[in-house]
Amino acid sequence: MPDIEIVEVSPRDGFQSISAFIPTADKIAHIRALHAAGLRRIEATAFVSPSAVPQMADAHEVLATIRADLPNLDAQVLVPTARQTERALDAGAAHLVFVLSVSERHNWGNVRRSPQESAQEYAGVLALAGAQTKMRLNVATAFDCPYDGLIDRHQVFALLDLMIPMAPAVEVALCDTTGRATPLHVRTLFTEAMARYPASVRWAFHGHDTYGLGAANILAAWDAGVRIFDASVAGLGGCPFAPGATGNVATEDAVWMFEGMGIKTGINLAALIETGQRTEATPGAQTGGRVRRALMARKASDRRIDA
């Protein structure tokens, strides 16, 4: 049994940042490779408006195929509304991720409603999901907002005070959407949230590495007691507010850190690096992370020494 859970988000948070449509078969092959590397929980796709995010237009086919092919994969899918939840359930979704933003402006930009309206929408999503569907709540801009800057923790708690009582056993991910959170901020927010809400809540951290604090923020969340972390192979996923600056924490960097600390992830690093190398070749991919490049450079250098 792994000591922590890494949730691979490249098929959703990574692919959505690529404008050229990735063939559905390639998306499915990518998920299969991640599963073969040991990942057992993958954010497979998003049920969102196909006109807003054309890359996710094949959500139904991707989810239905991997649900049939990989029975021991926990495939979670993102949904922003009750209407999209119906689509996801039709496709066989067994694990939903409801997303909303703490920041008013960011939530309007993302889903064209206020955070309070999204909280009401969440009630509808919960009713549709019922007890048999797993649920996660993704709280975006929980630390910092691209429009409003630093987010006060009381604003986060005001929103969670509305939402957690609706489903007190749901997993809650506090998301550093911009990558501008710092380790003390991460540690403090999780420590306070854990003290404030019932022990039934499972906490997760979704971070970005845009400012080089991806690993440090994961460590800070782990210090606070978080055991579920989102990451994206090859760091796939750009930050729309900083073109050229990569986004998500690379899964291989997180695996490297945890395994190096004796904390088991259940993931095969060599297989993951190979998947990362193929991912980097995806047209339009913005990749990042350090471990893959260091290990590949080392391999190249060993070859030169051998030759």
Added chain:
Amino acid sequence: MPDIEIVEVSPRDGFQSISAFIPTADKIAHIRALHAAGLRRIEATAFVSPSAVPQMADAHEVLATIRADLPNLDAQVLVPTARQTERALDAGAAHLVFVLSVSERHNWGNVRRSPQESAQEYAGVLALAGAQTKMRLNVATAFDCPYDGLIDRHQVFALLDLMIPMAPAVEVALCDTTGRATPLHVRTLFTEAMARYPASVRWAFHGHDTYGLGAANILAAWDAGVRIFDASVAGLGGCPFAPGATGNVATEDAVWMFEGMGIKTGINLAALIETGQRTEATPGAQTGGRVRRALMARKASDRRIDA
């Protein structure tokens, strides 16, 4: 007064990784720019064999010039032997860094003697330095060695047990030479070292970012109570064992993290980023770090929006 001390090492650890000779005037201009950005302690050069490291052949001129020009700069210089210490003192050195490796093989490769012989050499260096010269002890491969892998802490303590009693008030830097240390390792080694040796020892951490743990390891050292950190603007400095993989923690990444946590560094980030941009243009420079690229990309994007 800053809350922590950042020691800029690019003129030594960064420049020594570049094979094409950097004109002495450019080295001096680089140090002046770093000083203007608020850095008050800089590892300015190394007094080593000019045949082994031709880049450092102008050590005397670099040190003598900046000592005259920047009286409030604490300019430390690296010395591996008593003989090189004499050269450094002739050039006006007021702050010496004696370096040796815990790992037998690494120390032989670096200075052609055993760690125990280097410890004896240290006695000679201390005698030459006297009470009026500041001293730091750099303990390389304190966590991991490129040849021997993970270093046992008892091997570190066996060496420190020889050396610290020779000068119990000297600053000691534990160096993660390969970048393969992990945060729990860093936290544990510093915590145990602080408990084992007299309170007069000031501890410093020198880390590398090769595997993406630069910031996380600095955070771990800070958690343990370390307040002195080495860093290199633009992450300058390759790792000779992983060509293509950058090395030192970028000073701007460290400043970003600490200032974001409300911990004052005394350094002007914008001026530092400008120096980093110029540093990146140095022929042969291997640069890294995330903050500079994210902020420059953001700036470029803002410009596009304005246009």
